[in-house]
Amino acid sequence: MITATSNTRHLNPLDSTWQQHFADAVTDPAELLRALDLGSEWLAPAEAAAKLFPLRVPRSFVARMRRGDPHDPLLRQVLPLGDELIETEGFGSDPIDESSYQQAPGLLRKYSSRALLVTTGACAVHCRYCFRREFPYEEQQGETGRWREAIASVAADPSIEELILSGGDPLSLSNARLNALTNSLKGIAHLNSLRLHTRNAIVLPSRIDAGFIDWIRSLPWRVTIVLHVNHAQELQGDALEALARLSTTGALLLNQSVLLRGVNDDATALSTLSRTLHAHGVLPYYLHLLDRVRGSAHFEVSESRGLEIIATMTSTLPGYLVPKLVREIPGAASKTAIVAQA
Ligand SMILES: *Cc1c(COP(=O)(O)O)cnc(C)c1O
Ligand code: SF4
DSSP: OOOTTSOTTOSSTTSOHHHHHHHTOBOOHHHHHHHTTOOGGGHHHHHHHHTTSOOOBOHHHHHTSOTTOTTOHHHHHHSOOGGGGSOOTTOBSSTTOGGGGEEETTEEEEETTEEEEEOOSOOSSOOTTOGGGGOOGGGTOOOHHHHHHHHHHHHTOTTOOEEEEESSOGGGSOHHHHHHHHHTTTTOTTOOEEEEEESHHHHSGGGSOHHHHHHHHHOSSEEEEEEEOOOGGGSSHHHHHHHHHHHTTTOEEEEEEEOOTTTTOSHHHHHHHHHHHHHTTOEEEEEEOOOOBTTOGGGOOOHHHHHHHHHHHHHHSOGGGSOEEEEOOTTOSSOEEOOOOO
């Protein structure tokens, strides 16, 4: 592990502070409800829905929720609800048809000039709206042997200029694994950009440790880190400290959000998010319309409502604080921008 500067609690290098925090997540619905002073009426549906996709939320993220409020926007993202058990027409298991874009095991090639490596299926948090909740990760696990094939495929394809590390969450891997991965990419001359898509950085701020910062600084490419924050309330306390550490790396910091009913589906919430991100060195990038995965229909916000929100934001914020409203459409050459019809 390359955490040479981290503290002496790391007697076992595989058992760093963040890994303990990762393992110590809340996974029992009863415990989550107790911690937030919520009534027992939420328990039976939470337990039923958690059977399909388990509850998992780091304690740091729970600490940012309001007590006694079942509609808290952070809680809504992680609390299993009975609504998830309702089958809805058009909501399936592979809504964006990812399985047909594999160039090598774990390497998704959809768009020109960039490829996405599924590094691991693990995430510190389980977001209820996640399109990967039904993803066949067993076939994509980022074991060293499997990466070899994906890396060979990147090396053999000069059209790939940017490699995107995604998952799951690449920050579920240890610094040592990340370092081994990027070491094996260093000989690829046509690669000039490395991107990380991560939610762990925000939900598990201790993940942004000294070893991680050293690793980012050591990389020979332009590095972009795309965070995943849906609501300004996520940006408190230790999460802000993690952002401050990230901003010392020189990496370009962007954010993507998913537009979620009951979480952030109003212009005020999203404008506050944009301003808060900016205050901490992060620019909004994408606002995604929901991928229609089974069990997530109750989160859906219509395109027209999304456009209304963007119009309000455009009229009140500088252009660089207005995210691009997009949707993933199978077969399209990029994310598809949703724009108002003239
Ligand atoms: C979203 C996505 C990308 C990145 O697209 P950008 O528009 O460059 O952010 C790349 N590959 C896959 C498979 C994706 O889903
Ligand atoms: S962190 Fe991202 S990949 Fe992981 S569960 Fe949440 S939305 Fe899905």
